[in-house]
Amino acid sequence: MPLFFLLCAFGDAAAKAPKNKAFAERTPDEARVERVLQSLSLRDKVGQLLLAYPQISKEGATEVGGVLFVGATLRKIDAAKERIRSSRQRARIPPFFAVDIEGGSFNRLNRHPSLQALPLARELANLEEKEVEAWGVRVGKAMLEVGLNMNLAPVFDVAPSGHMFRNGRAFSGDPEVVKKKASAFARGLAKSGVAAIGKHFPGYGDLDSDSDHERATVDWDEARVRAEASVFGSASPFLGGVMMSNVVYSQFGSKPAILEPALVALAHESGWITVTDDVAIRALAEQIGAEREEVVRLAFRAGNDLILTTEPPDWTGGLDYFGILMKLAQSEPPMAAQLDAAVRRVLRLKDRLGLLDGM
Numbered sequence: 001m002p003l004f005f006l007l008c009a010f011g012d013a014a015a016k017a018p019k020n021k022a023f024a025e026r027t028p029d030e031a032r033v034e035r036v037l038q039s040l041s042l043r044d045k046v047g048q049l050l051l052a053y054p055q056i057s058k059e060g061a062t063e064v065g066g067v068l069f070v071g072a073t074l075r076k077i078d079a080a081k082e083r084i085r086s087s088r089q090r091a092r093i094p095p096f097f098a099v100d101i102e103g104g105s106f107n108r109l110n111r112h113p114s115l116q117a118l119p120l121a122r123e124l125a126n127l128e129e130k131e132v133e134a135w136g137v138r139v140g141k142a143m144l145e146v147g148l149n150m151n152l153a154p155v156f157d158v159a160p161s162g163h164m165f166r167n168g169r170a171f172s173g174d175p176e177v178v179k180k181k182a183s184a185f186a187r188g189l190a191k192s193g194v195a196a197i198g199k200h201f202p203g204y205g206d207l208d209s210d211s212d213h214e215r216a217t218v219d220w221d222e223a224r225v226r227a228e229a230s231v232f233g234s235a236s237p238f239l240g241g242v243m244m245s246n247v248v249y250s251q252f253g254s255k256p257a258i259l260e261p262a263l264v265a266l267a268h269e270s271g272w273i274t275v276t277d278d279v280a281i282r283a284l285a286e287q288i289g290a291e292r293e294e295v296v297r298l299a300f301r302a303g304n305d306l307i308l309t310t311e312p313p314d315w316t317g318g319l320d321y322f323g324i325l326m327k328l329a330q331s332e333p334p335m336a337a338q339l340d341a342a343v344r345r346v347l348r349l350k351d352r353l354g355l356l357d358g359m
Contacts, residue, residue, distance in 0.1 A: 023190040024237045028348040032356055033288040036093065036347055037340065044092065046325045051098060051275065051306040054083060055314045062087045063313070063322075065346055066096030066150065070320045072312060074099065074108050077146060083087055084147030093347075094355040096195070096306075098150035101139050110143045121155055122168040125177055129184040136188020136196075143194050149353055150195045152243055154185040154274070157204035158233045164204050173206070174233050183235035195353055196239030197275055202257065204227025204245055211246035211256070212277075215287045215348045219250045226266075226302050233270060240349045241273035244304065246284065255288055255298070264303040273345045280309045280318075296324050301335070322355075 015326070022083045040048070051066035054073060067087055074080045084097050099108045104120030118139065124132050144153065159165040159175025172179045186196040202225050209216035220228070232242055244258040244267065257263045260278040276299050278284075285292045296319065299307050307325075311318035329336045350356050 004135065015091075017330060023193055023195065023240075023352055024187070026352050026354075027353060028351040029356075030348075032359065033344060033347045033351055034358060036104040036359055037344055040093075040343070042326055042329060043322060044192070045339050045343045046322055046329065048093065048315060048346050049300070049305065049307055049325065049339070051096065052321070053239060053306045053310045053312050054087070055312045057314050058083075058086065060090070060093035060314065062095060064095060065093070068308060068310065069097065069099045069148065070109060071189050074146070074189055075111060077109075077111055081146055084161070086122045088147070093359075094350065096150040096350070097148045098152055098197075099143065099148050100152045101143070102155060103135075103178075104168060106169060109142060109146070109148075112146070114138055114142050120168045121182075122205055124185065125171040125181045125294055127181075129180055132181050132184040132296065133188040133191075136185040136190075137192050139185075140189045140192025140194040144192060149193070149355075150197060150240070151189055152197045152199065154196065154198060154234070155200070156182050156198045157200055158228060158231055159204060160206055162204075162206040162208045163210050170204075175227075178231050179234035182270045183238065186238040188233040193223070193353065195349060196235070197241050197243050198232050198235060198239050199241035199243035199325070200257075201229060201232060201247035201274070202226075202245070202263060203231065204247060211279065212249045213283055215248065216246065216247040217250055225249055225251065227261075229266060236270055236272075240352070241275055241305070242267050243275045243277060243308075246277050256284065259288070259295070259298040259302050261302045262304040264340070268345075273349050274303070275306040276308050277303050278310050279307055280311045292319060293324055296321060297328055298323055300328060300338075300342075303338065303342070 048064040048065035048066040051068050052064045053068050064103035101107050103118045109115050155169045157164045157170045159176050160177045164170040171178045189196040246256040248256050252262050253260045264274050283297050313321050315326050329339045
């Protein structure tokens, strides 16, 4: 079958796929996941690992595993709907369409009428669990109306003080409150058929630094790291994955968590996919004294499943994400096996969302 018709066929299947209303209860169809995996070329597999800003070309095939909406990309909702529809039609494997919707000013979909009053996480913590869950459902429904199916939220950081406390993104400094309220929000998203990605694993805690702009390091012992990470476990049935933090946990190594294999493996113990924070930020490369290409390699070597970048992969001024990762997988047999393992986890989550139905 010619490629054009093959893409259209897959696009039609994605468009007709039923909305999944039981994300938490649905388990992946392993036979289907394996069948789809075996049908992919090396480039296809690498594409499934990329969660990237909308591509510049509006006509070429959508090759990435997920499309990230940031900044002004959701300012005009009708235009965003059309962009998502078009991207889905041009994708062989239905993509994740991801966004950050936490609450308050941290709300990429604040133009949507039903989400304009979405409280900040700290404010949500003052509500009853059922009310927080209702907000999660409301967010999920608004997202699906636009075509979005992955929320890079909620925040599970336990912050009695520090950066996450000051900006109000943390629900509380009490781990029990965070467990209840963040889990309720994630449960609401799951009930709507949206994948929640908890952050910032294994936990930002009371750290004062802003890791997006400076090197942030904690010297917690392993017990403290695991205690912070355990908060995410309270929402395990409702989380599709976790976003790794850019914090350096010195007891685990000298690099930020997104680049440390032991910390990525800790997240995988719970069956979650791991999502990096933005690998395109120059501060990250500067912190580890490496070129930006090496950040991408290290993120993959660490075992991450979705490598998030705010650079369109087809931007001529950006990195060749496909080339970097394909070369790595081709040159080292263990990396080829690791690629398959990561793509398998991505496809399992897509199947839980109903994105592979009909394939």
